[in-house]
Amino acid sequence: WDLERALEVFDWTVGFLRRELYLNDDGLTRAIIGTIRDVDAYQLPDAKGYSSFLRYLRGISEEDRKGEREEILSTSLEDFEEFASIIEAVNGFQLL
Structure with a gap:
């Protein structure tokens, strides 16, 4: 993706949401x-362990996950x- 395409998607997103x-x-x-x-x-169980391992590597705590759930709800x-x-x-x- 280039910057121009990304900006088009942002424009589209605003229109879609509104x-x-x-x-x-x-x-x-x-x-x-x-x-x-x-x-x-x-x-x-194996997928649960893998997901937990990835969260550990990314520094995502159970408190972070709880906060995400609360934001969603x-x-x-x-x-x-x-x-x-x-x-x-x-x-x-505008940057330029």
Whole structure:
């Protein structure tokens, strides 16, 4: 990917979050449940050990994982609008 393509994706993301993503409370709840399901997916013992080893190497603690779960569970519809605003602000920043 080049920088121009990355900026196009950021522009598209803002448009998607503002105009095309139609989330209501029910849709948000389903999205949160799906995300938590992915984060806490069942793993066989060998995969669980491997995942734990990778988290150890990356310095990810159980407290970090708990915090991530709490952030996911507390996501609101307003968070999507705020995220779009942040991306839009970054897109508007000119280095040259």
